[in-house]
Amino acid sequence: xxxxxxxxxxxxxxxxxxxxxxxxxxxxxxxxxxxxxxxxxxxxxxxxxxxxxxxxxxxxxxxxxxxxxxxxxxxxxxxxxxxxxxxxxxxxxxxxxxxxxxxxxxxxxxx
Amino acid sequence: xxxxxxxxxxxxxxxxxxxxxxxxxxxxxxxxxxxxxxxxxxxxxxxxxxxxxxxxxxxxxxxxxxxxxxxxxxxxxxxxxxxxxxxxxxxxxxxxxxxxxxxxxxxxxxxx
Numbered sequence: 001x002x003x004x005x006x007x008x009x010x011x012x013x014x015x016x017x018x019x020x021x022x023x024x025x026x027x028x029x030x031x032x033x034x035x036x037x038x039x040x041x042x043x044x045x046x047x048x049x050x051x052x053x054x055x056x057x058x059x060x061x062x063x064x065x066x067x068x069x070x071x072x073x074x075x076x077x078x079x080x081x082x083x084x085x086x087x088x089x090x091x092x093x094x095x096x097x098x099x100x101x102x103x104x105x106x107x108x109x110x111x
Numbered sequence: 112x113x114x115x116x117x118x119x120x121x122x123x124x125x126x127x128x129x130x131x132x133x134x135x136x137x138x139x140x141x142x143x144x145x146x147x148x149x150x151x152x153x154x155x156x157x158x159x160x161x162x163x164x165x166x167x168x169x170x171x172x173x174x175x176x177x178x179x180x181x182x183x184x185x186x187x188x189x190x191x192x193x194x195x196x197x198x199x200x201x202x203x204x205x206x207x208x209x210x211x212x213x214x215x216x217x218x219x220x221x222x223x
Contacts, residue, residue: 034212043215049210049211060160096167098144098167099156
């Protein structure tokens with residue numbers, strides 16, 4: 001069964017304290033792994049798509065990496081405005097275009 | 112432009128009402144989705160339309176009725192809902208397999 005597991009469930013950081021969020025997956029044929037940011041009461045905002053092991057993408061303080069079993073979202077020197085829930089999702093070959101989501105990691109950054 | 116527009120943003124309806132949620136995208140995307148999201152939970156897939164035809168129905172109760180009038184529009188018709196159906200309803204679209212899926216801001220539904 002296709003599955004996505006994110007850890008930790010919640011993460012509290014001080015401003016400037018770098019850390020990483022983990023997304024481990026089990027899918028039969030990965031078409032793509034997606035990272036989204038979601039603020040309370042809003043729809044998920046697209047961050048990155050990764051397609052193959054070894055791929056990395058960066059955007060401001062965020063960097064996403066992918067291996068054959070997991071993905072990491074590295075947050076460098078976070079700011080309070082980075083506080084949000086970060087969702088990881090995969091698109092599996094046998095599931096068409098639908099996304100399989102993890103439960104998310106809620107990040108809180110305090111100043 | 113990667114915009115998926117949902118209306119209304121907020122909807123309160125009684126259990127005997129009939130209402131509709133609307134979704135629009137003008138990116139030429141050929142697949143569109145409805146997801147349901149409860150508080151502190153990830154989005155759950157409800158329906159997938161591919162080339163204006165329903166391709167996936169995740170065993171959603173018949174009180175939810177999707178409709179795709181054309182390639183840019185997706186509706187979700189609501190009838191005889193229950194209070195437990197209160198949630199954030201998200202519309203999304205994508206050009207196709209392996210491509211990014213873009214979400215709208217969602218419609219907050221409260222059933223009273």
